[in-house]
Every structure is written in structure tokens, then in C-alpha cells.
Amino acid sequence: MTADTKTPLEHVNDTVLQLKEMRHYSKNNVELLTTQWLLFDGELSKLKQQKKIEDLMTRQGEFYDALETTISEFEALAAELQPPPEEAGQA
Template sequence: MSDENAKTPADYIVDTVAQLKEMRHYSKNNVETLTAAWLLFDGELSKLKQADKLADLMDRQGQLHEALEAVIVDLEEALAKMQPKPEE
């Protein structure tokens, strides 16, 4: 690979943020899917006593979603600091 095509730290941040945003998208979908399942097991299928297990998964997936969001914000702030400041 030539030096002309070498990635900069900013390029790596941009790539990582894009990947994390994709993960966040799927994480949100997972939370919604788990919520629907939990509602079913908390209501119609409550006799099976499985709602707590789904609630735990839902909470963990929600925590992952929040953590992804926090890392995305942090990396976007780091990227903004790397950009040259406009001259006055």
C-alpha cells in the first residue's frame, strides 16, 4: 500500500463510527423485537413464567444500545477536534 492511500487516524474514526452506527441500528431493532416478545410472555403467555428472562435480555440490549450511542458521540467529538480550525 502506498503512503498516498494510507488511512489517517481520522479515516479510522470515520470508519469506526459508521460501523457503530450500523450496530446501533440493529441494536434498536433488537430492543424492539425483544420488547414485543416480552409483551407476549408478560401477557398471553404469562403462565410460562418466562417474561423475566426476556426482560433481562431487553435490558442488556438496551444497555448496549446506550453504550453504542455514547461511544459514537465520543468518537464524533474526537473527530471534530482533529479537523483544522478555520482561519480568521
């Protein structure tokens, strides 16, 4: 199915999948950055560079939280867009 023939529900579901992929990579990036931060905090402090990493970690955390909220909102929208189940007696 092309982008022109997708239903709104299909577009929403595609968006949710993409957001979940972004969340996965975001979480991994935060974990890796945190590991690096813990290993080199002392050296970064001596070089007066720790604020840069702290700022990035804060922004990444805010991004992750925003992704979680958006995913939840889009999943709710997808549920609203679901067609009602067909009655058992209808063909």
C-alpha cells in the same frame, strides 16, 4: 486506501459509521423483542420464562445507551482530528 495508509481521522470516521450501523440494528432488535414480549407476556409468565426476556431487554437497552455515548465521543474525537480549514489566500 488500505488500512495501513488510513489517517487516524479516517479510522475514527470508519468506526463511527460501524457504530451507527450497530445502533440501527440494535434499535430494530429492541423494538422487535418488545413487540414479542408484549404479545406473549402472559404465556411467558405462566411458563416462568419472563425474567429471561426482561434481562435481555435490560441488557439490550444498556448496550444501546453505551453505543450512543460511544458514538458521541468518537464524533467529538473526529472533530478534534479535522485539519484546520485552509486560509482563502493560500494555494
